[in-house]
Amino acid sequence: MLFNKLHADIEPFYTNLEIAAAPKPWPKLADGVPRRASVSSFGFGGTNSHVIVENFVPPTPPMQDTEPLLPSRPFTPFNFSAASAGALRGVLSDYAEYLRSHPDTNLNDLAYTLYARRSHPPSGPASRPRRQQSS
Incomplete structure (x- = not known):
């Protein structure tokens, strides 16, 4: 200081x-x-x-997470958006890195957040979430 x-x-x-x-x-x-x-x-x-x-005190997690990590519906879109195609590539890259480093992310929660908290700029694809099978 x-x-x-x-x-x-x-x-x-x-x-x-x-x-x-x-x-x-x-x-x-x-x-x-x-x-x-x-x-x-x-x-x-x-x-x-x-x-x-x-400080933020996170809520106490439930004893066991009964909600599946993958959506039970056949298709739940991920709505990504950005002000330009270049910015969108950056957003997609950032989320891909986040999901690689946080494999236990609840995809239903992520899909909801991407839909509910987004702005509506011109560039924005919807993507179907997929998990890679571990060998």
Whole structure:
């Protein structure tokens, strides 16, 4: 971090401020209370920003996933879209890499997300999901 010491003219105004100059463990919190931190940035020329970040606690997974990884229907389209053919090739390449590195991805969830959360630019094929058989 680029912080060493508060300037003497500023120091009196920051009595209740802690500057994290080195990593430290999170304090213990009660169950159900998320970890939360504020980050401020004061830039040259008057650019200021502030963000509050909070950790995501994933839901507890079910004891056993009874939903198949492949759709039970004969055809569930993957709707990919992008602003241009070149951008679409990049999107398809990124998803192919993701699916190779995450073979347990639920394809029903992916198909739904691709359909429900997409924009509608001009370039966009639909593709049928296929899993390669392992030998």
